[in-house]
Amino acid sequence: MEPEMIFRTIAILIAAGLLVSNFNYSPTIAWIKNLFKRTPVINPKSSVNFLDVVGSWHTLKSQCKELELTEASEKLDEVFPLLNEEE
Numbered sequence: 896m897e898p899e900m901i902f903r904t905i906a907i908l909i910a911a912g913l914l915v916s917n918f919n920y921s922p923t924i925a926w927i928k929n930l931f932k933r934t935p936v937i938n939p940k941s942s943v944n945f946l947d948v949v950g951s952w953h954t955l956k957s958q959c960k961e962l963e964l965t966e967a968s969e970k971l972d973e974v975f976p977l978l979n980e981e982e
Contacts, residue, residue, distance in 0.1 A: 952978050
């Protein structure tokens with residue numbers, strides 16, 4: 896191989912290395928990770944227990960009270976008026 900061809904090949908490899916090293920790979924890596932991420936399959940025909948819904952509502956309501964999120968607590972009362980505690 897001629898020395899001129901070797902120098903050109905080395906120069907192209909160095910230029911390609913510099914170009915690749917300046918590329919931001921984080922969005923591409925995140926996109927690839929999201930492709931392989933498993934998402935839970937929700938069966939629309941599965942039955943949801945009413946007591947589980949009520950328990951989740953009470954947990955959310957108590958967390959809103961603990962964190963002093965009064966507006967969120969009031970909105971929960973508006974959305975779920977039948978689940979409100981009798982005061």
